[in-house]
Amino acid sequence: MRILLAPDSFKEAASAEAIAQAMARGIKRGNPQAECWLMPLSDGGEGLTHALVHATGGTLHDVETVDAVGRPIIAQFGFLGNKHTSCTAVVELASASGLERVSPADRNALVASTFGTGLLIRAAIDAGADCIVLGLGGSATTDGGTGLARALGFHFLDTAGHDIPLGGGSLVDLSRIDDSRVSDSIKNVPIVLACDVTNPLTGPEGAAHVFAPQKGATATQVELLDQGLANLARAIMQYNGRDIEHTPGAGAAGGTGGGMLGLFNATVRPGIELVLNLAHGREACAWADVVITGEGSIDSQTPYGKVPSGIAKLAQSQGKPTIAIGGTVTRDPHTVEALNKAGIIATFGIAPGPADLTTLIANTERNVEITCAAIASTLRITAATSPCESA
Known part of the structure; x- marks a missing residue:
């Protein structure tokens, strides 16, 4: 399985590059055979x-x-x-x-x-x-x-x-x-x-x-x-x-x-759009089977010009699904619908449970790694049991 890892930074916690590296470690834990393309992104702000x-x-x-x-x-x-x-x-x-x-x-x-x-x-x-x-x-x-x-x-x-x-x-x-x-x-x-x-x-x-x-x-x-x-x-x-x-x-x-x-x-x-063009985003999405993106907060602003929706729309145009992770993730129905329209098929919060903000920020990269390991394991099981794979 080929997975494109294309996150933004998690503000005040970790850079986009650090998040992409943590994602890759998690993917390898959950599916050692997976191939990863790391493409840390920015929408024009930090990173x-x-x-x-x-x-x-x-x-x-x-x-x-x-x-x-x-x-x-x-x-x-x-x-x-x-x-x-x-x-x-x-x-x-x-x-x-x-x-x-x-x-x-x-x-x-x-x-x-x-x-x-x-x-x-x-x-x-x-x-x-x-x-x-x-x-x-x-x-x-x-x-x-x-x-x-x-x-x-x-x-x-x-x-x-x-x-x-x-x-x-x-x-x-x-x-x-x-x-x-x-x-x-x-x-x-x-x-x-x-x-x-x-x-x-x-x-x-x-x-x-x-x-x-x-x-x-x-x-x-x-x-x-x-x-x-x-x-x-x-x-x-x-x-x-x-x-x-x-x-x-x-x-x-x-x-x-x-x-x-x-x-x-x-x-x-x-x-x-500028970043994806210069970073060869279309080529990366064409290569991938699935895209994993993320930012600090998946919220009502995410569908409008932010990294997760930008890469998801590009992936969607290539027929590829996108999964998004975040430090916090909204469950507001209107936002979820907008995310789905943008091509994000699922969202996952990385917080392992109740904790104070300082602790969550300090453990961001570890929590990203654990979350992506679980996602990779699920994707591996799904691929192994799909009709296409077993035919």
Whole structure:
């Protein structure tokens, strides 16, 4: 039996690569004769760089940069392998400007900035990149990508002509945008935004109202951030005539989607579709008899642009079934129906029984291994007793 192992990361517990390795160990325990193809995935958030570098045989590069609150860190970008015609670099916003980089006590929704991600992009361009894949997801920021743009030479000025401070809280004071020190090579480099959300920049479904509370913003701060993003949209319209405020995906990563679309040569693609294309997902699904995927929580969001539904739809198009595992798994009938339509025929929770969250997170890889061993044993028995096998 040939089994494609294509998980996302289990957030705050284990990377996609670690989960795939744990799946493989479990499969071999349950069915030593099974063949496994490991294809760790990402929908554009955490793990994008490693997923694409792993899939294409690319390279990782360490860069000195800063986190969302300005502290020095080392983060990575990657170059794709497999003889791509362009020199394509992969950067994930979560690597430098991610929420997981900042403890809850240190999170500051008004000053958090994407500046560190801009330093990663500059390092990639300086190293020869002529195309950037930027993963939007997992950010600690609501600055509309202005920190990123500032690291690449843009200036965001108040009415007196002074640079406004970093962070989304200062965007209400933005008067105009100055690009006089931005090179044409930076302005024109193609940037593909890997994005799994369609939220607009502002309003009830925008970046501030939907995502900023997760990043530590109070109700008052949410309103201030929303006003700042609206002001950024106005300034970009004045700068180059681009209307980003209500563009689907502009609200991704604290409005970074909107800032990138407004200031750079950027386009948006669904993250999982981009990753599956670069990782040769169709070829992998054609090879497999069954696909096993997973993420930290199989819930109401899973059917819409997440890794499990993305790989399941591709597998379904090849006539192959998909099984999904998760740290938690919903049994809501509407969600289950949506998962089934996407091609996920069964879901399994990995928790062995009642336990506190800290213990469950610490044992994630072991629990993935045990769950996949049970799945592999069941698949082996089913295959051995099927009419096709016995004929």
